Amino acid sequence: MKKIVIIDYKLGNTLSLQRALSYLNFKSEITNDKKKILDADKIILPGVGAFPVAMAYLESFDLVFAIREFAKKGNDILGICLGMQLLMNNSDEFGYTKGLGLIDGNVDIISKNESKSIIKLPSIGWYELRKKKNDLIFNDVPLSHWFYFVHSFKVNCSSEEHILAKYSYSNIEIIAAIRDKNILGVQFHPENSGKEGLKILNNFCNA
Amino acid sequence: MRNVRLIARLDIKGKNLIKGIRLEGLRVMGNPYEFAKKYFDEGIDEIFYMDTVASLYNRNSLNDIVSETSKNIFIPITVGGGIRTVEDATQALKSGADKIAINTAAVNNPELVKELCNRFGSSTIVISIEAKKLNNEKWEVYTNNGREATGLDVINWAIECEKLGVGEILLTSVDQEGTGQGFDYNLVSQVSKKTNIPVIASGGMGSLDDFLKVVTESNCEAVAIADILHYKKKDIKEIKNFAKKNSITVRF
Numbered sequence: 001m002k003k004i005v006i007i008d009y010k011l012g013n014t015l016s017l018q019r020a021l022s023y024l025n026f027k028s029e030i031t032n033d034k035k036k037i038l039d040a041d042k043i044i045l046p047g048v049g050a051f052p053v054a055m056a057y058l059e060s061f062d063l064v065f066a067i068r069e070f071a072k073k074g075n076d077i078l079g080i081c082l083g084m085q086l087l088m089n090n091s092d093e094f095g096y097t098k099g100l101g102l103i104d105g106n107v108d109i110i111s112k113n114e115s116k117s118i119i120k121l122p123s124i125g126w127y128e129l130r131k132k133k134n135d136l137i138f139n140d141v142p143l144s145h146w147f148y149f150v151h152s153f154k155v156n157c158s159s160e161e162h163i164l165a166k167y168s169y170s171n172i173e174i175i176a177a178i179r180d181k182n183i184l185g186v187q188f189h190p191e192n193s194g195k196e197g198l199k200i201l202n203n204f205c206n207a
Numbered sequence: 208m209r210n211v212r213l214i215a216r217l218d219i220k221g222k223n224l225i226k227g228i229r230l231e232g233l234r235v236m237g238n239p240y241e242f243a244k245k246y247f248d249e250g251i252d253e254i255f256y257m258d259t260v261a262s263l264y265n266r267n268s269l270n271d272i273v274s275e276t277s278k279n280i281f282i283p284i285t286v287g288g289g290i291r292t293v294e295d296a297t298q299a300l301k302s303g304a305d306k307i308a309i310n311t312a313a314v315n316n317p318e319l320v321k322e323l324c325n326r327f328g329s330s331t332i333v334i335s336i337e338a339k340k341l342n343n344e345k346w347e348v349y350t351n352n353g354r355e356a357t358g359l360d361v362i363n364w365a366i367e368c369e370k371l372g373v374g375e376i377l378l379t380s381v382d383q384e385g386t387g388q389g390f391d392y393n394l395v396s397q398v399s400k401k402t403n404i405p406v407i408a409s410g411g412m413g414s415l416d417d418f419l420k421v422v423t424e425s426n427c428e429a430v431a432i433a434d435i436l437h438y439k440k441k442d443i444k445e446i447k448n449f450a451k452k453n454s455i456t457v458r459f
């Protein structure tokens with residue numbers, strides 16, 4: 001039995017994610033215990049909240065170090081939505097904040113300047129992905145499937161090589177999935193994206 | 208282009224799905240979970256549970272229904288009605304909700320809105336606004352499921368809620384709700400124009416043309432659908448096919 005840990009930072013819908021994993025017959029634990037994190041086979045950084053609040057929480061429980069150590073071992077990490085953004089070097093949300101620095105790049109607001117039309121934030125809704133690279137998390141997921149997004153900030157990668165997929169919101173190209181070796185991030189919510197979303201979680205947990 | 212969401216709105220009283228007209232004269236429809244599951248299987252984009260009497264009786268009976276729903280339904284679930292404290296919101300999220308909607312408590316205590324947004328993130332907090340028409344350009348905010356006037360102007364309140372940090376507006380026309388006579392198009396259009404956050408139009412959809420009109424003319428980001436689904440007048444596929452035919456992008 002694989003040990004899957006969902007990192008708990010007391011924000012948002014961690015239960016929704018755990019319920020999705022249970023449905024797929026994966027047992028998981030929601031925890032902020034450093035030892036359990038280091039001992040896990042896979043960890044998931046879940047979805048919602050504000051970047052600085054989440055980083056402050058991770059730091060206060062000494063989890064930044066634990067997550068980096070876990071990553072060094074080559075074990076898989078999946079960041080979802082805010083969790084994906086935390087993987088980057090830094091974010092501009094409510095001022096400059098350092099991230100986990102596991103994938104090279106930064107986080108900034110979905111800019112109103114890139115598009116001439118008026119855009120509403122957060123970007124909330126279901127969008128099709130444009131795949132840039134094949135990845136095992138997309139196994140059995142049809143190309144045309146839609147995923148549920150809800151976010152105002154976006155990830156920018158220093159290397160195109162790390163981008164797995166993008167989507168388009170009000171004519172703005174936004175990175176939807178990234179990978180650098182064992183570190184994986186998705187901007188959409190697989191736990192809220194219907195049966196195909198579950199396949200992404202299944203692929204991650206089975207790998 | 209933006210993609211438009213179809214949201215099944217399920218008004219709950221006690222353990223039952225109910226449906227009324229102008230939020231009154233409630234009729235029991237059945238087990239809310241069974242309706243939600245059916246809509247999920249048919250391709251609805253989101254589920255919205257609204258506890259219609261929670262504010263009146265100071266209780267929240269919805270968490271059990273949410274808990275059952277989140278075990279088998281993997282789309283966003285929003286819960287509203289009777290959320291008065293950070294603790295209430297935490298409990299709803301712990302039951303499996305993805306988003307929280309507040310109305311009465313927000314009007315009584317705007318600081319709570321700020322606190323919820325800071326804690327759970329803007330994208331988790333939906334402001335539910337019940338609007339009653341005063342004249343063609345003016346609407347008043349109501350609370351307690353359309354029972355209590357507040358004296359607040361809808362447009363100003365929507366703008367204030369955006370400043371407080373909410374991520375979405377569920378905008379219900381008390382006048383149109385349950386009538387099947389179409390949305391309050393001007394209301395949706397005004398709120399949509401004056402704010403920079405997504406607006407969910409709610410109340411009054413009686414035909415596919417109503418859907419088309421509120422999306423294309425009032426520019427909402429999402430449409431809440433109740434009667435027309437609960438009474439099986441239309442199914443989700445029919446609405447989505449109609450949307451596609453009319454160049455509205457919806458998820459398939």
